[in-house]
Amino acid sequence: MAATDQHIEQLLEGLNPPQREAVTHGDGPLLILAGAGSGKTRVLTHRIAFLNHTNRARANEILAITFTNKAAQEMRDRVEGLLGRRARAMWVMTFHAACARMLRAEAPRLGYTKQFTIYDQSDARRLLKRCLDDLGVDPKRFTPGAVHNQISDAKNKLRDAEAYKQLMGSYFEQTVAEAYELYERELLRNNAMDFDDLLVRAVNVLELFPEVRDRYGSAFRHILVDEYQDTNHAQFRWLELLTTQHQNLAVVGDDAQSVYSFRGADIQNILSFEEKYRDAAVIKLEQNYRSSQTILDAANSLISHNRAQKPKHLWTDNGAGDPIKVRELDDEHAEARYVVGEVDKHVDEGGSLSEIAIFYRTNAM
Incomplete structure (x- = not known):
């Protein structure tokens, strides 16, 4: 061979x-x-x-x-x-x-030098704050973070400042359009790109x-x-x-x-x-x-309700595994007490804390 x-x-x-x-x-x-x-x-x-x-x-x-x-x-x-x-x-x-x-080689074609600076989120928002100040925008009403999120979304959709201006409707969007235009000019003047600009x-x-x-x-x-x-x-x-x-x-x-x-x-x-x-x-x-197949059956059942999807059916050779337990409780405090109780029970029965994982949707929880 x-x-x-x-x-x-x-x-x-x-x-x-x-x-x-x-x-x-x-x-x-x-x-x-x-x-x-x-x-x-x-x-x-x-x-x-x-x-x-x-x-x-x-x-x-x-x-x-x-x-x-x-x-x-x-x-x-x-x-x-x-x-x-x-x-x-x-x-x-x-x-x-x-x-x-790619841009380190090609950026001069777009008016930048090859040594352009890449602005992280903090850099970008500092520059946006200056732009909003120059435009006389109240930072308490429209924060640099909120404006930056709108500009980032527009860039991910390949909408430049001019294209965004055509779509604006609310006063907030008008403000974003003005800030976006000034922000882009300042980035180029500083020979800088933000993270979204790389794409x-x-x-x-x-x-x-x-x-x-x-x-x-x-x-x-x-x-x-x-x-x-x-x-x-x-x-x-x-x-x-x-x-x-x-x-x-x-x-x-x-x-x-x-x-x-x-x-x-x-x-x-x-x-x-x-x-x-x-x-x-x-x-x-x-x-x-x-x-386990029990977990996959539950996942398959839930996923089957997705409106738009590429159908798949997950399976395994791992066996059925333990049943899934669902507990409905009155509020987040009851949830926390229940979770702590289950952890204590596991440890009392000789289990280890390192064997436990707790997942939640948001850090605020």
Whole structure:
């Protein structure tokens, strides 16, 4: 057996049939619908290694996108474990990191220097406060934070200050429109971009300069994206521009896990993937390795009521497990007393505090 064949056999070892299908998919768009606990990170990393081992892409021709720096580091470590040092040539990073890297080379086309400053949220809100002061806006009525949230939402939807101005209606929106315009001028004057600008300007440079779009489109022969259900419109557009030549885009996501609409995530990006990419292959990862069947049955039942969804049915070989207990209590104080009582009971019976997890919706709880 050739060395390459051995590597591929090792990559596929231990994968279930849908996982194997996702890893070995050839060229063209791919939507991997991955239920919770279905091994999606393993599938992504093994697919990257498969693309490299089968000469579909050299290491530096693969772009893998995650949503957090921690997830990016985990993916880099796993891929390096499969491919060795050559994995270091890959772009494995967050959307914002990839866009920043692109803009360090291309920003002069948009009027910035390559040494532009990236403003974090605190920097951005300080600048916005100065803009609001210059406009004579009462900071108690319209806080920099509230105005910044509106501008951030507009940028995630690729609406510049002029486009936002056309949509304004309320007095607050009129104020935001004026602040947005001044804020953008000040950012450029300071040779600075805020966090949202990294996406917006990366889209701008690909839209305005076809030669840049073609160069990056050719450079990245395969693009892979994790947590696709959490992408916003700017991220969707950036990926669309990068894949105009080859459409070798593999996305992993689960519409049932979309919880970031308040940050601009657009669930339609995953729900309409097959409309955008007509030749897309769709693979469902439904075997769960984490939970009991009792928990999955409850999850399946709840998810079945979602109005818009990609149907999946999660299952496991882990067995039925313990029944789920539901307790309805009068108020939050009764809830707290009940939880403390259950913890005490567990410890009294010889259990450890480290075996207990308490989840809640908001920190205020």
